[in-house]
């Protein structure tokens with residue numbers, strides 16, 4: 001749903017002249033004939049030494065890098081610690097797609113006048129997104145919705161911490177959790193539903209690695225490709241950065257780190273009971289029994305999760 005491959009926004013230029021953004025998407029999208037060449041994908045792991053030396057990024061705070069050609073776009077590689085990744089991943093798996101959250105499935109059911117989706121312990125295969133805080137309708141790209149929930153405290157605190165590392169502040173009001181399986185993509189877009197785009201946007205990656213494209217204010221600007229791995233965060237700061245086209249043309253299978261996909265990496269603390277989606281329940285927990293834990297690890301092994309948090313500001 002939303003901006004997935006079949007519903008990516010139409011290019012703004014005629015089909016005859018393929019845009020630079022589209023060209024990059026084609027280069028990285030899954031295909032069978034020729035292997036993908038990832039040599040131009042910026043890799044900021046391990047101190048980002050190559051990126052700094054090549055002038056592609058500049059250091060912008062402890063563990064934070066600003067893309068030289070994309071001022072206001074900060075990448076914080078590996079900034080989310082494994083225990084915080086587990087907690088977020090567990091919440092996305094077990095809580096954030098369940099009522100009162102809105103998802104692509106609840107919006108579809110409401111639109112079509114069909115029964116609400118059943119409440120499932122694990123994310124259903126056709127789940128694409130869920131929203132937290134002020135609910136956002138991805139399909140219509142609007143915040144128009146008659147209810148909102150408090151933002152989970154640990155999500156708001158994480159955003160505070162990440163923003164603090166680059167010297168900005170934000171009030172986390174709305175979040176979208178994107179659920180990807182290998183083969184899923186997100187087409188190039190600008191997040192323009194928030195009226196005040198001077199406010200930052202925080203994006204946290206979990207699970208399998210992705211190629212992230214970030215371009216300029218039009219699709220004609222050739223985008224930079226950056227690896228986003230589990231525990232990496234991006235922060236878009238300022239109106240210019242908030243109008244960069246960006247998207248995710250590729251998720252790589254078998255790249256989920258062992259601290260998420262191995263059952264032995266999870267703590268022994270008892271997990272939340274059914275229906276308990278409070279922050280505290282998920283704080284240091286694991287699924288209640290071994291079979292449920294195996295289900296979670298299996299899910300994470302083949303998924304990428306992205307937590308995209310915004311201050312809406314009106």
Ligand SMILES: O=C(O)CCC(=O)C(=O)O
Nearest residue numbers: 176178191203248306308
């Ligand atoms: O999955 C990502 O890294 C990007 C998601 C995104 O751009 C969005 O939710 O608006």
Ligand SMILES: [Fe+2]
Nearest residue numbers: 189190191246
């Ligand atoms: Fe986005």
